[in-house]
Amino acid sequence: MIRINNIKMPVKHNENDLKKTVFKLYKINENEVKSFEIAGQAIDARKKDNVVFVYAVDISFKFDEETEKKIFENIKNVRKIEKKPYSTEKIENFTETENVKRPIIVGSGPAGIFAGLVLAETGLKPIIIEQGKNVDDREKDVYNFFKTGKLDKYSNVQFGEGGAGTFSDGKLNTNTNNFRIQKVYDELILAGANPRINYMSKPHIGTDKLIEIMRKIRHKIESLGGEYRFSTKLVKVNYEKSDSENNKIKSILVENVQNSDENKIYEIPTNILVLAIGHSARDTFFMLNEENVAMERKAFSVGVRIEHLQSMINYSQYGKFADKLPAAEYKLNVKTSNGRGVYTFCMCPGGVVVPSSSEEGRLVVNGMSYSERDLENANSAILVNVFPKDFPGESVLAGVEFQRRLEEKAFELGGKDYKAPIQLFGDFVNNKISTKLGKVKPSYLAGYKFANLNEIFPQFINDSIKEGITLMNKKIKGFASYDAILSGVESRSSSPVKIPRNERFFSNIEGLMPCGEGAGYAGGIMSAAVDGIKCAEYVIDYFIKNLLS
Ligand code: FAD
Numbered sequence: 001m002i003r004i005n006n007i008k009m010p011v012k013h014n015e016n017d018l019k020k021t022v023f024k025l026y027k028i029n030e031n032e033v034k035s036f037e038i039a040g041q042a043i044d045a046r047k048k049d050n051v052v053f054v055y056a057v058d059i060s061f062k063f064d065e066e067t068e069k070k071i072f073e074n075i076k077n078v079r080k081i082e083k084k085p086y087s088t089e090k091i092e093n094f095t096e097t098e099n100v101k102r103p104i105i106v107g108s109g110p111a112g113i114f115a116g117l118v119l120a121e122t123g124l125k126p127i128i129i130e131q132g133k134n135v136d137d138r139e140k141d142v143y144n145f146f147k148t149g150k151l152d153k154y155s156n157v158q159f160g161e162g163g164a165g166t167f168s169d170g171k172l173n174t175n176t177n178n179f180r181i182q183k184v185y186d187e188l189i190l191a192g193a194n195p196r197i198n199y200m201s202k203p204h205i206g207t208d209k210l211i212e213i214m215r216k217i218r219h220k221i222e223s224l225g226g227e228y229r230f231s232t233k234l235v236k237v238n239y240e241k242s243d244s245e246n247n248k249i250k251s252i253l254v255e256n257v258q259n260s261d262e263n264k265i266y267e268i269p270t271n272i273l274v275l276a277i278g279h280s281a282r283d284t285f286f287m288l289n290e291e292n293v294a295m296e297r298k299a300f301s302v303g304v305r306i307e308h309l310q311s312m313i314n315y316s317q318y319g320k321f322a323d324k325l326p327a328a329e330y331k332l333n334v335k336t337s338n339g340r341g342v343y344t345f346c347m348c349p350g351g352v353v354v355p356s357s358s359e360e361g362r363l364v365v366n367g368m369s370y371s372e373r374d375l376e377n378a379n380s381a382i383l384v385n386v387f388p389k390d391f392p393g394e395s396v397l398a399g400v401e402f403q404r405r406l407e408e409k410a411f412e413l414g415g416k417d418y419k420a421p422i423q424l425f426g427d428f429v430n431n432k433i434s435t436k437l438g439k440v441k442p443s444y445l446a447g448y449k450f451a452n453l454n455e456i457f458p459q460f461i462n463d464s465i466k467e468g469i470t471l472m473n474k475k476i477k478g479f480a481s482y483d484a485i486l487s488g489v490e491s492r493s494s495s496p497v498k499i500p501r502n503e504r505f506f507s508n509i510e511g512l513m514p515c516g517e518g519a520g521y522a523g524g525i526m527s528a529a530v531d532g533i534k535c536a537e538y539v540i541d542y543f544i545k546n547l548l549s
Helices: 015-025 065-072 110-122 135-148 180-190 207-223 282-290 310-324 398-413 425-429 459-472 525-547
Strands: 002-010 033-044 052-061 078-080 104-106 127-129 227-229 232-240 248-256 265-269 273-275 300-309 333-335 341-348 352-355 365-368 377-386 420-424 448-450 485-490 512-514
Touching (some): 002 015, 002 033, 015 033, 015 052, 104 110, 110 127, 110 180, 110 525, 127 232, 135 352, 180 207, 180 525, 207 227, 232 282, 282 398, 300 398, 300 459, 333 459, 341 459, 352 377, 365 377, 365 485, 377 459, 377 485, 398 420, 398 485, 420 425, 425 485, 512 525
Parallel strands (some): 104 127, 104 273, 127 227, 273 512, 420 448
Antiparallel strands (some): 002 052, 002 078, 232 248, 248 265, 300 485, 341 377, 352 365, 420 485
């Protein structure tokens, strides 16, 4: 099989046009082609008067590899490739014994789900513990919160089946290149994602599709012997304590958070605990800290969400082709005069700003889109780097305290009922409360209140946001327009702690494996899913070499 890169096509074309172009350019006889697949698709909009699609395609032939080599060797943009499906070891007929128990995964976000899927495929029958509800019940709670402001602290935009990424744009881009990414695409497509995610340069799924996909992946894991326990929260880890490095996990205590009787807390013995708890599991971080699980403070970012008209972004990115192409994206980063990095994050084309709180009395915003990305506004986080030296106090969890203070202030400014405090960018710069909207209407799903967002942050963050957005206007004209809407507060872009793991992927407790974004090993849906798969591989290795040998 060969891959041909860098095939340029005009904005208006279809797959047949692409095939014809490739066959003509590379003198390929269609009758000799066994398969033709698009492997990459991107939009090149660097020249606004000549926007083009750029493709990579994979072709296999009816003739043998020697002939293929003779024809295509040393031809520009062509290389030979091999595709291998992802596979792991199989453990046949695994059953629990006195000493060897089923692996437990805490968290059903992308990291936990993909760890669970690979362990189930191997035959290890994992138990997935999730404090939130299954996607169907969760969806009701989430939309009820948007409508009534009644927050369920275990079933919301951060917590529940699918994790933080379920009510999102479902962007799948990542800066990493890893062979496990293909496994994630393959599973998402099997569960109903549009096969185009396989080749788009910036693939996304949309929240409407993600719900169905999460449900289907659960059914697959269950059919392979895995088990989900929803509304079940990890409340304690029990391990054999020792002075050497041989602390070993023994069991966990979990609480059924929907149950009020005396049996709501129970013990599950285990040798393996994959901790895929995400960046918002604050009470769990505190519990782990009390249990002496090693943790480190880490830098993260905070800021606001900005909204513009999507039509303005489209025009700026695509010029005269704006109406002929999908909703445009952007990714910007600048350095301000105080030395802070300011960047856009989790940009949602044609999306909405979504209430993302998980704690009562604390307000968090984020962004979400549906698969069509066809709503009026573009939104994105504008984030400023913050470091442990900015946090109050020296505690390992001081970053959580820092986030909480911002969220409490945002809650207060929004009127204490989860409405978003909003401000026009021009009024934010002038430090005055807005009194009326311009062309951009806020999309935040639980209502809004005009407020002065300068009151949320320390001065250096306000200064950085103002200067940062102004600098970004050089890249997208109109970005710093007076009527761009800001809402607060964006405080959950990454984990406030790192839970270090050693060369066997364990923390300071053997068998306890920190995983995904909450442990500091991922940033986004795809990298969390990939880290979940990696963790599963280490678990399998531990079973084979230590538990079953
Ligand atoms: P999470 O997805 O956070 O999952 C952790 C799970 O663990 C949660 O369900 C939680 O309830 C559970 N849990 C925690 N503690 C316990 C406990 N003690 N007991 C039992 N269960 C527990 N990323 C992208 O790449 N693209 C996007 O478009 C995108 N959009 C986003 C939009 C929104 C609104 C939000 C909130 C996030 C978005 N993200 C996006 C970020 C992305 O969702 C996360 O990076 C990703 O979900 C992290 O995966 P994870 O599995 O590590 O953790």
